[in-house]
Amino acid sequence: MALIYxxxxxxxxxxxxxxxxxxxxxxxxxxxxxxxxxxFSRDPQMRCAILTGAGxxxxxxxxxxxxxxxxxxxxxxxxxxxxRQVQANPMLAxxxxxxxxxxxxxxxxxxxxxxxxxxxxxxxxxxxxxxxQGARFGLQEVRWSIVPAGGxxxxxxxxIPYARAMxxxxxxxxxxxxxxxxxxxxxxxxxxxxxxxxAQRYAGIIANNGPLAVAAVKQAVRENSGKDVEAAxxxxxxxxxxxxxxxxxxxxxxxxxxxxxxxxxxx
Numbered sequence: 001m002a003l004i005y006x007x008x009x010x011x012x013x014x015x016x017x018x019x020x021x022x023x024x025x026x027x028x029x030x031x032x033x034x035x036x037x038x039x040f041s042r043d044p045q046m047r048c049a050i051l052t053g054a055g056x057x058x059x060x061x062x063x064x065x066x067x068x069x070x071x072x073x074x075x076x077x078x079x080x081x082x083x084r085q086v087q088a089n090p091m092l093a094x095x096x097x098x099x100x101x102x103x104x105x106x107x108x109x110x111x112x113x114x115x116x117x118x119x120x121x122x123x124x125x126x127x128x129x130x131x132x133q134g135a136r137f138g139l140q141e142v143r144w145s146i147v148p149a150g151g152x153x154x155x156x157x158x159x160i161p162y163a164r165a166m167x168x169x170x171x172x173x174x175x176x177x178x179x180x181x182x183x184x185x186x187x188x189x190x191x192x193x194x195x196x197x198x199a200q201r202y203a204g205i206i207a208n209n210g211p212l213a214v215a216a217v218k219q220a221v222r223e224n225s226g227k228d229v230e231a232a233x234x235x236x237x238x239x240x241x242x243x244x245x246x247x248x249x250x251x252x253x254x255x256x257x258x259x260x261x262x263x264x265x266x267x
Contacts, residue, residue, distance in 0.1 A: 001017055001032070002016075002017055002018055002026065002028040002029040002032050003015065003016060003017055003029060003032035003033060003036060004017050004054070005032070005035075005036045005039070007043070007045070007046060009204070009207065010045060010046060010047040010048065010207040011046070011047070011048050011049070011050065011200070011203045011204070011207050012036070012039075012040045012043075012046045012048070012049040012050070013049070013050045013052070014033070014036050014037075014040075014049060014050070014051050014052070015052050015053065015054055016029065016051075016052070016053040016054060016059070016060055017054045018054070019053070019054040019055030019057070019058070021061070021064060022057065022058035022060070022061035022113075022114070023053040023054060023055070023058050023059065023060045023061060023119070024060070024061040024062060024063065024064040024065075024068075024119075025060065025062065025063050025064055025068060025093065025096065025097070025118055025119075026064040026067040026068055026082075027067060027068055027071065027080065027082040027083045027085070027086040028080070028082040029064075029096070030068070030082065030085075030086050030092055030093045030096045031082045031085055031086070031092070031096075033096035033097075034092060034095050034096050034101075037095075037096070037098070037101055037103065040103070040105065041103055041104070041105065044266055046105065047105060047106075047206065047207040047211045047214065048105060048106050048107070048108065048203045048206045048207045048214075049103075049105065049106070049107045049108070049203075050107075050108045050109075050110050050196075050199050050200065050203050051107055051108070051109050051110065051122070051126060052109070052110035052111070052112055052195070052196065052199070053111075053112050053113060053119075055112070055113065056112060056113060056132075056192055057113045057114065058112075058113040058114045058115075058119075059109075059111045059112050059113045059114060059115040059119055059135065060115055060116075060118065060119025060122065061114065061116050061117065061119055062116050062117025062118035062119045062120070062121075063093070063117060063118050068086065068093065071083060071086055071087045072087070072090050093118075094150065097118050097121055097122045097125075097150055098122055098124075098125035099121070099125075099150050099151045101125075102222070103125070104215045104218060104219060105211075105214070105215060105218070106127045106128070106206050106214060106218060107125065107126045107127055108126065108127065108128045108129070108130070108199045108202050108203050108206075109123050109126040109128070109129040109130065109131075109199075110130055110195045110196050110198075110199035111123070111129060111130065111131035111132060111135050111177075111186075111195065112132050112135070112192060112195050112196075113132060113134070113135055113192075114135055114136045114137070114174075115131075115135065115136075115137050116136070116137070116138055116139075116140060116174070117139060117140060117141065117148070117150075118150050120137050120138060120139055120152075121139070121148065121150035121151055121152055121155075122150075123185075124151050124152075124155040124156070124159065125151075127218065128187050128199075128202050129185065129186045129187050129188075130186070130187060130188045130189075130190060130195055130198045130199045130202070131177045131180065131181075131186050131188070131189050131190075131195070132177065132189075132190070132191070132192035132195050133177055133189055133190065133191055133192065134176075134177070134192065135176070135177045135180075135189075136174040136175065136176055136177070137174060137175050137176075137177070137180050137185070138168055138172065138173060138174035138175060139152055139156075139168055139169060139172065140172040140174070141172065142169070142170065142171075142172045143172040148169065152169060153169065156168065156169065158225070159184070159185060160183040160184055160185050161183065161184075164183050177189045187202075208261070208264075209264075210243070210248045210249070210252060210262070210264045211248070211264060211266045212242075212243045212246050212248050212249075212264075212266055212267075213243050213248070213249075216239045216240060216242075216243050219239055220235065220236045220239045220240075223235055223239075224236065246267060247265065247267045248262075248264045248265065248266065248267060251263060251264060251265075252264075
C-alpha cells in the first residue's frame with residue numbers, strides 16, 4: 001500500500017508509505033490520498049487527522065519525478081488504473097496535496113523527516129506542525145526551471161515573513177527545522193522518536209473539544225483571512241451563532257458545572 005489509513009478514537013492517521021522512495025507522491029499515492037481525505041471529511045466520527053510519513057528520513061519528497069510527472073508530460077504511458085486516473089485528471093494530485101481540497105476539520109502534521117517540494121506544500125493546509133529535529137524543508141523547483149505551483153506563491157508569504165519566504169522561493173535552498181520553527185512555520189521541534197507522540201497529544205486534545213466549535217473556528221480563520229475587520233467580525237458571528245445554539249454548547253457548560261468531562265456528539 002502506498003498509504004496507510006487508520007481511524008481510532010475520533011482521530012484519523014494518514015501515513016505516506018513509500019519510505020524506499022522517500023515517500024514521494026506517485027499516482028497510486030495520489031488516488032489513495034484523495035480517497036482518504038474524502039473519507040475523513042465525510043466521517044462524522046472523525047474530528048482530527050494526523051498526516052505523517054513512514055521511516056525516519058523523509059516525510060515526503062514531493063512528486064515522484066519518475067512516475068508522476070512523466071504522465072503529465074507524455075513521457076510515460078499509463079500502466080495502472082491509478083496512472084490512467086491521474087493522466088485523465090492532472091488536478092487530482094492538487095486535491096491529494098490539499099491545494100484544491102478544503103477540509104473543515106483540523107490536520108496535524110507529524111513531520112518525521114525532510115519535507116521538500118510538494119511534500120512541503122501540503123503542509124500549508126495543516127493546522128499544527130510537529131517536526132523531527134533533523135528534518136529539512138524547502139522548495140527546489142526553481143533549480144529545475146519549474147514553478148512551485150502547489151500553492152507556494154500564495155500561501156508561503158502568508159505563513160512566514162515575506163523576506164524569508166522569498167529567500168526560499170527564489171534560491172531553492174533548504175532550511176532546517178530550527179529555522180522553520182523560528183520563522184513560525186512549525187509549532188514544535190522534538191527528537192524523531194517523539195514526533196508521533198507529540199502529534200497524538202495535540203490530536204487527542206482537539207478530538208475531545210466540541211467538534212462543531214472546532215470546525216467553526218477553522219472555517220472562520222480560513223474565510224476571514226484578508227477580509228476587512230468589519231466583514232470578518234460579521235462572518236465570525238454568523239459561524240458562531242449556530243454553535244451557540246447546539247446541544248454541544250449546552251453540554252459543555254453543564255459538564256463544567258458538574259465537574260466531569262463533556263460528551264460531545266456534534267449536534
